[in-house]
Amino acid sequence: MLMLPSYAIIEDDFVNATLDKNLKIKKQKETTPNSGIPIQIRIKEDFTTKSKPEEGDFIEFETVEDFKSFSAGTTVKGRIEFISMNCIWGVPADIVIGNFQIGNIALYGEIHKGGANRIIWLRPATIVGTFFFGAGLALIPIRGGHAKIKTDKIYTVYYR
Amino acid sequence: MMKRLLAVVFVLGMMLAYPLSSSASDVLLISTSEQKKVQNHISTVGFKILNANELPNRTVFIYDSSKTINAYSAFFGRNIVLYRGMYIMLDDEDMLAAVLCHEISHSMDSYEGPFRGTFGFLNYTYAPKKYEYKADKRAVDFMVKAGYHPVAAIVMMNKVMGQNRYDWNSSHPLTSRRMMSVYEYIYKKYPEYLVDNKYKTNIYYQNFLLTSKENRAKFQKKIEKNSRGNVDYL
Ligand SMILES: [Zn+2]
Numbered sequence: 001m002l003m004l005p006s007y008a009i010i011e012d013d014f015v016n017a018t019l020d021k022n023l024k025i026k027k028q029k030e031t032t033p034n035s036g037i038p039i040q041i042r043i044k045e046d047f048t049t050k051s052k053p054e055e056g057d058f059i060e061f062e063t064v065e066d067f068k069s070f071s072a073g074t075t076v077k078g079r080i081e082f083i084s085m086n087c088i089w090g091v092p093a094d095i096v097i098g099n100f101q102i103g104n105i106a107l108y109g110e111i112h113k114g115g116a117n118r119i120i121w122l123r124p125a126t127i128v129g130t131f132f133f134g135a136g137l138a139l140i141p142i143r144g145g146h147a148k149i150k151t152d153k154i155y156t157v158y159y160r
Numbered sequence: 161m162m163k164r165l166l167a168v169v170f171v172l173g174m175m176l177a178y179p180l181s182s183s184a185s186d187v188l189l190i191s192t193s194e195q196k197k198v199q200n201h202i203s204t205v206g207f208k209i210l211n212a213n214e215l216p217n218r219t220v221f222i223y224d225s226s227k228t229i230n231a232y233s234a235f236f237g238r239n240i241v242l243y244r245g246m247y248i249m250l251d252d253e254d255m256l257a258a259v260l261c262h263e264i265s266h267s268m269d270s271y272e273g274p275f276r277g278t279f280g281f282l283n284y285t286y287a288p289k290k291y292e293y294k295a296d297k298r299a300v301d302f303m304v305k306a307g308y309h310p311v312a313a314i315v316m317m318n319k320v321m322g323q324n325r326y327d328w329n330s331s332h333p334l335t336s337r338r339m340m341s342v343y344e345y346i347y348k349k350y351p352e353y354l355v356d357n358k359y360k361t362n363i364y365y366q367n368f369l370l371t372s373k374e375n376r377a378k379f380q381k382k383i384e385k386n387s388r389g390n391v392d393y394l
Contacts, residue, residue, distance in 0.1 A: 008366075009360070009361055009366065010366050010369045010370055011369075012354070012360075012369055012376075014376055014379075014380045015347075015351075015354045015355065015357075018380075018383065019347075019351045019354060019355050020351075020355065021355060022355075023351055023352035023355040023356060024352060024355075024356050025309075025352050025353060025356045026352070027307075028212070028304070028305055028306070028307050052388070052389075054388055055297075055345070055348060055349070056348050056349065081301060081349070082294065082297055082298060082301070084290050084293065084294050087287050087290060088286075088287075089286035089287060091283050091286060091287040091290065092283075094272075094294070096298075112272075114272060114273070117273050117274070117279070117283065119279070119282045119283055119286060120274070120279045120282065123282055123286075
């Protein structure tokens with residue numbers, strides 16, 4: 001790696017001022033894919049990306065059945081790991097929720113959800129519609145669907 | 161006479177079948193053993209990332225000895241190609257992981273949607289920037305899970321990728337914006353890597369700090385005001 005002599009170093013003042021100096025990188029736990037005890041969870045309230053959530057926001061889920069000392073209905077917190085909003089041309093929103101936690105116990109697994117992908121019919125409709133006095137062009141601003149998670153849908157995360 | 165004519169036809173045919181110009185200028189000749197070594201390196205790092213992240217879909221990694229400074233993910237074949245021109249720009253395995261993780265995100269996207277993701281390329285064609293930002297951010301997640309240092313993604317971009325004037329006419333956002341989006345993502349999700357930052361004194365990272373002053377000030381304002389929404393980076 002190429003290093004500069006210390007006198008020439010530019011410091012990241014913002015990081016120095018706002019982040020805890022003692023933060024240390026945690027070693028990633030080595031895991032066997034698809035291993036662990038499955039735990040079924042569902043979201044507490046219907047969720048949609050329409051509310052413009054952001055990465056880092058927490059969403060509450062709950063356990064469907066008893067797990068260890070936690071009874072059914074115990075809160076499982078999930079974090080929005082990634083979000084991308086829907087846009088014109090019928091392109092849908094997508095979201096990844098992960099970093100699940102029950103009490104102080106980390107759970108593994110991610111929920112990926114996308115909205116309705118309208119580009120599949122929007123594009124041919126736009127092309128055909130353009131022959132009718134350009135009317136098809138009016139379809140372009142139609143956005144793709146929001147990503148939604150409903151309370152009746154059950155997801156599986158893992159305890160390791 | 162007839163023999164000579166046949167020979168001319170044969171040679172012309174061969175020239176048409178294998179255009180010499182492109183192969184001679186684009187491909188760098190390297191030995192099989194070197195090719196094998198690099199291919200092995202790329203495949204090993206690639207599969208390590210796939211397994212560590214428990215990604216449910218298949219993809220493979222192909223080394224191409226052309227000079228092109230690029231890598232791409234084939235939407236239909238689900239293979240990721242990394243060119244020699246790009247490989248020689250990467251100073252360590254974390255930087256290689258940064259390139260592969262970005263392409264892996266594209267590759268996983270190709271599985272999404274009806275008919276095994278057949279029409280996903282339309283999304284990529286009509287909203288390419290959305291997926292570039294996604295691939296940059298998911299790359300950070302993939303890197304961390306596989307034990308790589310995500311700041312290497314910024315180092316790699318700042319060393320390798322040029323800076324366009326505008327990005328409204330491009331499939332990729334401005335590199336300065338992409339680096340800020342990665343920086344913001346690491347700051348919010350994995351701040352320990354900015355504190356415990358082995359690239360602090362790396363000249364490419366130092367150059368990022370030098371050239372992103374205004375952008376980082378904008379981000380700082382967002383954090384201080386605790387405001388939401390996207391920052392309009394330069
Ligand atoms: Zn990309």
